[in-house]
Amino acid sequence: MFSTFKCQIFLTLICIALCYEPTKEDLKCFNDYETEMKCSLSSERLQSCSGHKLNITHLVFDTFEKYTCIFERNHHSDNCECNVTVEGFVATEIFNTTLLEGSNVLLYKTFMTSDFIKPKSPVLSVQKIENGNFNVTWDDQYEKNGIFFEALRINLTYGIKGGHKNISKTVPNTVRSYEIVAKNLLPNTNYILTATMSTDYNDHSIPSDQSATVEFTTCKSI
Amino acid sequence: MMKTILLLAVAVFVSSTPVTTSVKPHTDKTPARHTDKALLGELVDELIVAIKDFPKVLPKEKLIFLKDLQMNGLDHKEREVLFCQVEQELKIKVSGLFGARFDHFRTDKKLMRNLNMYNKYHVKTCKLTDEKQDKIPLHDFLKNLLASVRNAYSQVN
Numbered sequence: 001m002f003s004t005f006k007c008q009i010f011l012t013l014i015c016i017a018l019c020y021e022p023t024k025e026d027l028k029c030f031n032d033y034e035t036e037m038k039c040s041l042s043s044e045r046l047q048s049c050s051g052h053k054l055n056i057t058h059l060v061f062d063t064f065e066k067y068t069c070i071f072e073r074n075h076h077s078d079n080c081e082c083n084v085t086v087e088g089f090v091a092t093e094i095f096n097t098t099l100l101e102g103s104n105v106l107l108y109k110t111f112m113t114s115d116f117i118k119p120k121s122p123v124l125s126v127q128k129i130e131n132g133n134f135n136v137t138w139d140d141q142y143e144k145n146g147i148f149f150e151a152l153r154i155n156l157t158y159g160i161k162g163g164h165k166n167i168s169k170t171v172p173n174t175v176r177s178y179e180i181v182a183k184n185l186l187p188n189t190n191y192i193l194t195a196t197m198s199t200d201y202n203d204h205s206i207p208s209d210q211s212a213t214v215e216f217t218t219c220k221s222i
Numbered sequence: 223m224m225k226t227i228l229l230l231a232v233a234v235f236v237s238s239t240p241v242t243t244s245v246k247p248h249t250d251k252t253p254a255r256h257t258d259k260a261l262l263g264e265l266v267d268e269l270i271v272a273i274k275d276f277p278k279v280l281p282k283e284k285l286i287f288l289k290d291l292q293m294n295g296l297d298h299k300e301r302e303v304l305f306c307q308v309e310q311e312l313k314i315k316v317s318g319l320f321g322a323r324f325d326h327f328r329t330d331k332k333l334m335r336n337l338n339m340y341n342k343y344h345v346k347t348c349k350l351t352d353e354k355q356d357k358i359p360l361h362d363f364l365k366n367l368l369a370s371v372r373n374a375y376s377q378v379n
Binding site for chain 1: 257260261263264266267329330331332334335336338339342343
């Protein structure tokens with residue numbers, strides 16, 4: 001009788017282990033506050049992205065806009081990812097999402113637009129200027145100007161290539177450039193620079209993905 | 223055997239119950255100050271663009287007339303009522319008009335959506351003013367509205 005009971009417990013545990021049970025942390029969505037909403041599903045127990053999709057309902061004025069986001073494997077991150085194109089974003093509009101495996105509902109999750117804004121990564125450029133300093137400029141990758149772009153800020157990080165110590169500077173996006181003073185740097189040294197962008201719309205809580213790295217080299221004598 | 227099946231059934235039922243979660247859903251009636259700022263700021267941006275499509279001087283047959291709502295010298299509560307009335311006026315008289323220059327006022331475009339969301343958190347419904355009220359051209363209506371929205375924005379900024 002006892003061995004039968006153990007068998008029952010074992011079978012129950014097997015079932016619990018094999019049944020995929022996502023948590024809210026497994027599903028992440030971000031919007032770029034322009035046209036794109038991207039979602040990712042990550043879980044060690046998620047064997048395949050196949051069959052998983054997200055039904056999205058977005059209340060626009062008095063109309064429900066509906067989208068279907070079908071997950072596919074991202075080979076870089078090993079997550080299941082999908083994206084949808086939205087007709088513009090408004091700060092307090094709500095997205096209701098339903099995560100499905102086939103027709104089986106796994107999870108409901110609600111997002112308010114401003115809370116899940118993740119700005120686009122900036123594209124950096126560095127130019128050496130006449131006084132020997134380095135002028136950093138960037139493209140925020142947004143087409144329009146206005147209040148949202150004024151609410152962006154860029155976090156620049158630079159340091160010696162291969163080194164461990166970095167310097168970080170945060171400036172408003174509207175400044176459009178930042179000057180790195182050469183005399184504060186080591187001569188004849190390679191430096192690398194990266195940046196992220198964040199928005200005041202959600203108190204800068206979600207930074208963009210890191211930009212591509214740019215390099216610059218200081219003169220032999222500064 | 224029955225016990226085994228029952229245990230398995232309970233396990234499957236428990237593991238397959240959908241999880242309902244929200245990511246900071248907005249449940250309060252008054253949004254955070256920064257969302258008011260975002261909505262009003264975006265409204266300023268959209269109005270500036272919309273006004274460009276409606277120059278002051280237009281042929282008479284192209285003029286659209288809206289109620290001359292009181293838009294200046296208002297306190298906070300009065301302005302909330304105004305924005306609600308503005309949304310109704312634009313929705314009824316402009317949003318459905320044929321022509322590309324009225325696209326800014328479609329209810330799926332950002333001007334109306336920002337106005338709608340602001341009103342959802344402040345004044346959802348409002349008493350419409352008398353239709354016999356004086357009318358002004360759309361250009362003047364928008365310019366007055368822009369000034370009022372800018373005023374509101376400066377108070378939350």
